[in-house]
Amino acid sequence: MMRDRLMRALRGEPTDTTPIWLMRQAGRYLPGYRALRRQRSILEIAQSPSLAAEVTLEPLRRFDVDAAVVFADIALPFAGLGVDFRIEPGAGPVVPEPVRTDADVERLRPFDAEASVGFVGDTIRAFRAQETGRPIIGFSGAPFTLASYLIEGGASRELPETRRMLYSSPERFGRLLDRLTELAIGYLALQARAGAAALQLFDTWAGMLGPAEYGAFVAPRLRTLFAALAPLGRPTIYFSTGSTHLLDTLGTIGASAVSLDWRVPLDVARDRLGPGIALQGNLDPGALLGSPTALERSARRVLASVPTHRGHVFNLGHGVLPATDPDRVGALVDLVHAEGREVAA
Amino acid sequence: MMRDRLMRALRGEPTDTTPIWLMRQAGRYLPGYRALRRQRSILEIAQSPSLAAEVTLEPLRRFDVDAAVVFADIALPFAGLGVDFRIEPGAGPVVPEPVRTDADVERLRPFDAEASVGFVGDTIRAFRAQETGRPIIGFSGAPFTLASYLIEGGASRELPETRRMLYSSPERFGRLLDRLTELAIGYLALQARAGAAALQLFDTWAGMLGPAEYGAFVAPRLRTLFAALAPLGRPTIYFSTGSTHLLDTLGTIGASAVSLDWRVPLDVARDRLGPGIALQGNLDPGALLGSPTALERSARRVLASVPTHRGHVFNLGHGVLPATDPDRVGALVDLVHAEGREVAA
Numbered sequence: 001m002m003r004d005r006l007m008r009a010l011r012g013e014p015t016d017t018t019p020i021w022l023m024r025q026a027g028r029y030l031p032g033y034r035a036l037r038r039q040r041s042i043l044e045i046a047q048s049p050s051l052a053a054e055v056t057l058e059p060l061r062r063f064d065v066d067a068a069v070v071f072a073d074i075a076l077p078f079a080g081l082g083v084d085f086r087i088e089p090g091a092g093p094v095v096p097e098p099v100r101t102d103a104d105v106e107r108l109r110p111f112d113a114e115a116s117v118g119f120v121g122d123t124i125r126a127f128r129a130q131e132t133g134r135p136i137i138g139f140s141g142a143p144f145t146l147a148s149y150l151i152e153g154g155a156s157r158e159l160p161e162t163r164r165m166l167y168s169s170p171e172r173f174g175r176l177l178d179r180l181t182e183l184a185i186g187y188l189a190l191q192a193r194a195g196a197a198a199l200q201l202f203d204t205w206a207g208m209l210g211p212a213e214y215g216a217f218v219a220p221r222l223r224t225l226f227a228a229l230a231p232l233g234r235p236t237i238y239f240s241t242g243s244t245h246l247l248d249t250l251g252t253i254g255a256s257a258v259s260l261d262w263r264v265p266l267d268v269a270r271d272r273l274g275p276g277i278a279l280q281g282n283l284d285p286g287a288l289l290g291s292p293t294a295l296e297r298s299a300r301r302v303l304a305s306v307p308t309h310r311g312h313v314f315n316l317g318h319g320v321l322p323a324t325d326p327d328r329v330g331a332l333v334d335l336v337h338a339e340g341r342e343v344a345a
Numbered sequence: 346m347m348r349d350r351l352m353r354a355l356r357g358e359p360t361d362t363t364p365i366w367l368m369r370q371a372g373r374y375l376p377g378y379r380a381l382r383r384q385r386s387i388l389e390i391a392q393s394p395s396l397a398a399e400v401t402l403e404p405l406r407r408f409d410v411d412a413a414v415v416f417a418d419i420a421l422p423f424a425g426l427g428v429d430f431r432i433e434p435g436a437g438p439v440v441p442e443p444v445r446t447d448a449d450v451e452r453l454r455p456f457d458a459e460a461s462v463g464f465v466g467d468t469i470r471a472f473r474a475q476e477t478g479r480p481i482i483g484f485s486g487a488p489f490t491l492a493s494y495l496i497e498g499g500a501s502r503e504l505p506e507t508r509r510m511l512y513s514s515p516e517r518f519g520r521l522l523d524r525l526t527e528l529a530i531g532y533l534a535l536q537a538r539a540g541a542a543a544l545q546l547f548d549t550w551a552g553m554l555g556p557a558e559y560g561a562f563v564a565p566r567l568r569t570l571f572a573a574l575a576p577l578g579r580p581t582i583y584f585s586t587g588s589t590h591l592l593d594t595l596g597t598i599g600a601s602a603v604s605l606d607w608r609v610p611l612d613v614a615r616d617r618l619g620p621g622i623a624l625q626g627n628l629d630p631g632a633l634l635g636s637p638t639a640l641e642r643s644a645r646r647v648l649a650s651v652p653t654h655r656g657h658v659f660n661l662g663h664g665v666l667p668a669t670d671p672d673r674v675g676a677l678v679d680l681v682h683a684e685g686r687e688v689a690a
Contacts, residue, residue: 160666160668168635263553
């Protein structure tokens with residue numbers, strides 16, 4: 001029988017306790033993954049459905065998390081646009097020839113999800129064949145965050161080139177976002193067809209924008225995207241960081257759930273987003289590096305910050321940090337299940 | 346006669362129009378500075394009062410800005426702690442031996458401002474000897490932001506080691522912040538004695554913290570710091586980025602003015618901070634890279650977002666970007682002076 005706590009919480013239905021999964025729960029802090037990485041690159045693992053499914057499974061074997069999240073990298077679909085990239089351990093995606101001019105944008109190939117990232121669908125199928133009884137979450141980078149990697153040529157603290165394009169060539173920037181909106185729709189639809197039970201959109205760097213620019217450039221594309229995904233019948237989660245100033249808009253983009261970082265207490269978010277949207281988050285991943293006592297205190301503070309537990313999925317505010325002790329993750333999962341209140345309403 | 350628009354606005358007194366200066370107005374986008382940098386390193390310039398004063402003056406010769414800001418780097422006082430560092434062009438301060446253990450913190454030398462950064466006072470004196478009729482702003486990094494450079498070993502997007510120390514060794518982290526609070530007080534007092542008319546504290550990365558951690562670790566040290574500076578009689582400005590979620594606390598730290606980035610409209614900030622604190626900001630520096638029309642629109646939006654112009658200093662939300670056209674800066678300064686309303690109240 002499929003464990004349905006996560007899906008019920010995302011839909012705002014009663015649950016027996018608070019569901020929990022962790023961003024990057026399949027990753028660098030786990031010994032199995034680290035052993036595999038000594039032999040294979042991140043890309044080799046992601047492109048091999050059997051290896052990627054094995055990595056996806058590792059946290060489920062160790063912890064009582066309520067969902068798997070497919071092992072992948074948000075840069076994977078860049079190949080389908082004809083954009084070369086590599087993934088540098090620790091630094092993330094690097095795009096040697098950034099997308100900056102009109103010609104660069106025109107040169108992007110039409111995105112064919114099956115042809116370019118069909119292997120991610122195969123990973124989801126390989127995971128499901130293991131019959132863990134737990135749902136698997138598919139994901140994609142969001143248009144703005146994907147654009148920032150393409151424009152900057154990799155991760156960047158302040159996104160200077162992205163903001164330059166936004167202000168100096170708003171039409172070019174809009175066309176690039178449109179292309180990446182199509183990409184994200186196609187990529188997430190592929191994962192839904194392969195059996196992903198829920199779909200998360202990572203807009204990690206969107207908090208860099210002010211409310212006016214976010215409202216003008218980002219929000220309309222997100223509305224298009226979530227409207228296009230609606231017929232698939234999968235709950236959707238929109239993740240961003242440092243986005244307290246965008247909460248009023250985040251309530252209008254059409255996602256089933258909004259995933260927030262530790263910078264905004266969840267009761268504040270609930271007030272600003274309204275009751276119809278589930279919340280995900282928002283423990284600081286740094287809290288997993290502290291003492292067990294400090295971790296418990298921080299986790300209880302998150303649970304207490306949700307005015308009603310209906311529609312709350314416990315998660316971190318960002319990915320698990322590589323230095324994290326796996327035992328601490330197990331303790332967190334058990335604490336949340338023990339302290340997360342039953343919701344019968 | 347000294348132009349007093351900036352000082353009056355910081356004190357909430359009537360002004361003839363909105364004052365403006367720009368963070369990093371003396372820097373990489375200016376031809377004089379770039380020519381000098383081909384011959385001298387950033388450290389060589391900063392440590393030479395005559396060169397640093399010349400760099401400080403360049404924007405005043407070109408633009409009608411209402412204040413100078415002393416040319417320096419926030420890493421300069423690290424030398425006074427016995428911490429080696431270098432400044433990498435484009436990347437900022439690099440600390441080859443990060444401060445992470447108890448022993449590392451104990452090893453920090455007592456900070457003697459005159460002995461270690463007396464040359465910054467000399468730069469301020471050399472600037473004042475030019476009799477520009479415009480005030481000069483002194484500055485220091487804030488305890489948290491200085492700590493993040495020392496702990497990470499340089500600039501970092503997500504401050505993983507800083508958050509690790511906060512959660513795993515809160516006492517060690519607190520001791521480090523205490524040492525850096527003393528440093529900032531001593532460094533700013535030195536600049537005030539040399540004739541700095543106002544003092545800005547840069548807490549660029551403080552927005553990384555959630556409200557509880559900011560309230561527990563950062564805010565108490567800021568209150569100590571601003572209380573210690575009060576007898577100097579200089580208006581103080583607290584700068585941070587991505588700190589919408591901290592506004593309620595920012596109203597309580599004791600700074601004369603709070604400088605915000607483009608992520609929070611100034612009328613929202615005014616409501617949260619209360620009427621007794623001046624506002625500084627908050628144009629996205631990216632707007633200086635766009636078309637003249639788009640720049641005008643963005644600048645007018647900032648001016649319109651201040652419910653009353655009393656107590657507003659126009660600035661960017663972060664430093665001038667290196668790719669900025671100096672003529673665009675001149676146009677912005679003139680626009681703000683022309684459109685900034687007289688405040689007679």
